[in-house]
Amino acid sequence: MSAGLLRVVWVPGSDLLRGVCHCGATHVADGPIEVWDWLLAHPHGHEPPLPDHASPASRVLPSRGASP
Numbered sequence: 001m002s003a004g005l006l007r008v009v010w011v012p013g014s015d016l017l018r019g020v021c022h023c024g025a026t027h028v029a030d031g032p033i034e035v036w037d038w039l040l041a042h043p044h045g046h047e048p049p050l051p052d053h054a055s056p057a058s059r060v061l062p063s064r065g066a067s068p
Contacts, residue, residue, distance in 0.1 A: 006039045008032060 004022025011018050011028065019027045019035040019042075027038040 008035050008039070 006022060007020040009018050009020065010016075016028050016030060017032060017035045019029070019039045021039060021042050025042060027035060027042070029035045029038065
C-alpha cells in the first residue's frame with residue numbers, strides 16, 4: 001500500500017461519511033466499514049504503470065551497498 005494520509009470525515013448535516021485518499025479521490029458512504037473497505041482497496045493503481053518491455057522483477061532495486 002502506498003504511504004500517505006487516509007481520512008474519514010463526517011459530512012455535516014447528514015448521516016454520511018466521506019473517505020479521502022492521499023491522492024485526493026473521495027468516496028461517500030453510509031457507514032465506516034464501506035468507507036474503509038474503499039480506502040484500503042483504492043490505492044491499487046497508484047503505482048506507475050510498467051513499460052511494455054519491463055517485467056515486475058525488473059522494478060526491484062538493489063539494496064544499498066549491493067553490487068549490480
